[in-house]
Ligand code: FES
């Protein structure tokens with residue numbers, strides 16, 4: 001660890017935005033990758049994207065390309081996309097279906113579960129069992145696929161326990177991917193996380209969002225509506241217990257109400273698709289779930305929207321959005337992609353601009369950390385969490401050296 005990072009971590013002032021270096025410095029980005037991204041649970045996609053045995057997609061996490069593939073029994077594997085012969089990428093496609101994974105270089109063939117099946121023309125005593133693909137840890141939570149590149153990933157049990165009751169009614173495992181959109185932003189990943197932790201900006205920046213969500217403009221009292229909706233949700237068996245973020249956890253979730261009369265996240269407040277999974281009506285409000293560092297989800301009664309955030313460098317961040325609808329929903333009958341996606345397309349693009357502008361402003365020679373408003377308490381908590389993980393990581397590496 002550099003003395004500079006040490007100093008910056010020591011100088012961190014809780015309640016204020018971070019020093020410029022935390023957003024711009026590529027060496028700090030590498031430390032973040034080591035201490036946060038390669039240690040945590042990363043959302044990669046949903047089982048709805050790979051419904052059949054052999055369906056796969058690849059995900060690039062910094063230097064690691066990962067193949068996420070369905071096995072013959074419906075299980076999900078995540079293999080490092082590096083051949084055990086001489087290291088070539090094995091899978092060159094972004095997604096597809098295959099019976100087995102064949103390396104394009106010298107045609108070694110691997111099973112979906114990563115076992116080496118065939119290595120042509122190798123010596124007779126060559127032991128294939130020694131050369132299976134390296135795999136990452138996988139957790140499938142109600143159809144959401146998380147992987148961890150860590151040797152010893154953090155316990156995922158509390159995420160499963162807290163989120164299963166919220167997710168179950170959506171029946172994500174039988175859902176249909178209606179649309180995906182990708183963006184590459186010129187911003188630091190933490191600015192995206194910070195942006196999605198506050199609604200201080202919502203009033204001025206998101207007229208469409210504020211028309212849908214009561215209280216988003218910070219000028220309306222939501223207590224009465226919330227108490228009323230909570231009772232209704234509970235009577236339908238929908239989970240309402242807020243999952244609080246603590247300094248040592250990495251997930252938080254909440255259900256909150258739409259404005260009375262608004263039925264979905266759509267530009268006109270009308271449904272965008274048929275009620276999803278076990279939902280019978282359009283009264284589930286909004287379910288917001290987060291698993292740090294890169295998973296964000298907002299779900300309404302008729303669709304689920306996921307946001308996968310992957311940092312590419314200190315100044316570049318990849319975003320993948322996915323819209324999921326009920327498995328039986330038919331395009332053109334129950335929904336149209338245009339109607340389904342317009343709300344988050346508009347709102348997301350407003351946010352991308354804010355995140356890019358924020359980054360560019362931070363590049364100024366006169367940038368200095370500024371104080372968070374009371375409405376930005378959750379941003380402060382996120383930044384405290386970030387500094388906590390970085391401190392933990394850098395001190396653990398110091399201990400390893402001595
Ligand atoms: S590098 Fe894959 S078969 Fe040779």
Ligand SMILES: [Fe+2]
Nearest residue numbers: 195201206351
């Ligand atoms: Fe926003």
